[in-house]
Amino acid sequence: MDNYCPPECACYGRVVQCSDKGVDKVPYGIPYNARYILLMNNHIDSIQLDLLTGYVSMEFLVLSNNWLTDGTIEGAFEGVPALKRLYMDRNFLESVPIDLPVSLEELRLDNNHLRVMSDAAWTRCPGLLVLSMSNNSLGNGSESLPDEAFSPLCNLRTLNLDHNQLASVPLGLPLSIKELYLKGNHIEQFRGGVFNGMSELVVLDLSANNLTNKGLGRDSLLNVTHLESLNLEGNRLKQVPRHLPPSLKTLNLEGNLLSSIKRAAFNTLKNLEHLGLARNKIFKVAAGAFRMLPILHQLDLCHNALRQVPRQLPPALHFVALDHNRIQSVPRDAFCWGNRSLSGLVQVQLEHNLIDMGKLDSQAFRCLRGFQVVHFY
Known part of the structure; x- marks a missing residue:
């Protein structure tokens, strides 16, 4: 009956919720007009043949995390005319x-x-x-x-x-x-x-x-x-x-075996916005290797073997991670080059490197909006 609800379940309109009830079979008496039938996290090990054929309105059936096997569902879904979504993950x-x-x-x-x-x-x-x-x-x-x-x-x-x-x-x-x-x-x-x-x-x-x-x-x-x-x-x-x-x-490209970045490596990728190169073995980046990426916003080079900050980083960059390298120096044309008076950088991560703060060239940071942008520690 359309107004009946099995005692093991809770019914909300045409949604029948029978999850987490410890049942070992599909409860008897689920209304035939049900659209969503939720049976996840039970011990259901079979679906009786022809059991589902009367459910002409059922669109969504969830059988996740049960004990179903190949033989126990054979033929069970034939003649179910409206079923659009079927979840049978975490079964056997x-x-x-x-x-x-x-x-x-x-x-x-x-x-x-x-x-x-x-x-x-x-x-x-x-x-x-x-x-x-x-x-x-x-x-x-x-x-x-x-x-x-x-x-x-x-x-x-x-x-x-x-x-x-x-x-x-x-x-x-x-x-x-x-x-x-x-x-x-x-x-x-x-x-x-x-x-x-x-x-x-x-x-x-x-x-x-x-x-x-x-x-x-x-x-x-x-x-x-x-x-x-x-x-x-x-x-x-x-x-x-x-x-x-x-x-x-x-x-x-994180977690690969890259050791160097050639100057023309990214020349064709004009639409690139996010580039991940962390956890490689990169010790050398050709000058201007990233400058041809006009809208690059995020660049992650952490956990590599760089000895200096790459030169001519792209002007649109907002975030660059260079922590956990072997960086000793920051070239004057790393962040500030060309005719830009102000960089768009919001965060530069330089923690866990070999930088001697006393030997840093302050001109290398002349275009940054305050030292709060750069994180040395």
């Missing part, structure tokens, strides 16, 4: 269900035991917008994800494959993807065929992988002309990658 699934409803727009399968993903898994739900499968075992052993496996998802906007065991990025990803998360895998190269055509990708996270400069070749990012945020933190890069898209606004 080993494969992606192949009977997902055609109406689905968001699917979360994070923190399961996924190893297998059939080619047929996504043909049933072409309207999927968000797919998250982080913290699983996809790509484990010889079972890499099949190329073109995601291609039926022609409307997909967000794909999260963080913390799996992928050795490579599947080829033929949908061009519609705007956010792609691949942190914490075993990826050694980002191949040119990941996108077959001009991609709409805006955010790409490849941090904590095994990427080398060879793995990011000329063709790797050729088709991602709208990319604004690229995270390459915690890889094995020895140089600033070449052939990066000029559209980039944020570039994170």
Whole structure:
């Protein structure tokens, strides 16, 4: 009945809240007109066949943190006509269900035991917008994800494959993807065929992988002309990658093996606003290496081996972190160069260096708005 509420649950209009109740099965008598059914943090180990078919209005089903396995959900979602959002993260699934409803727009399968993903898994739900499968075992052993496996998802906007065991990025990803998360895998190269055509990708996270400069070749990012945020933190890069898209606004190269920055390293990145180079081995920065970044606001060079502040830092800079280096000197044309009388810098972090305050050239700070901008201690 529409006005009934199971004793294990609380009902608020068409929202049925049965989370954290210690139940081992879906409570009997949930109203058929329910739109949101919340069953997270229970001990549910199966969904009875045909149980959900009467819920023609259900749009959002949360089964997070239960005891579901592949066999106990087989066929459970067939005939559920309006389901848009399905959360089954933190369960015990080993494969992606192949009977997902055609109406689905968001699917979360994070923190399961996924190893297998059939080619047929996504043909049933072409309207999927968000797919998250982080913290699983996809790509484990010889079972890499099949190329073109995601291609039926022609409307997909967000794909999260963080913390799996992928050795490579599947080829033929949908061009519609705007956010792609691949942190914490075993990826050694980002191949040119990941996108077959001009991609709409805006955010790409490849941090904590095994990427080398060879793995990011000329063709790797050729088709991602709208990319604004690229995270390459915690890889094995020895140089600033070449052939990066000029559209980039944020570039994170922290925690790599960079030892020097060449003068032309960032010349093509005119739109860059945030640049992270912390926790590398950088001891040398060519004079003017950053001057061609006209709108760079934040620059992080902490935890490196610099002996002096880089020369000709860009005029738009608001924040620069240079702490935990071996800096002894501040050149006159580091912060103040050209015809500028006043710098836009708000904070300069110079703590934990080898600076002798008695030997500092005060002219090096002539354009800064008071010494409160510079932090020596």
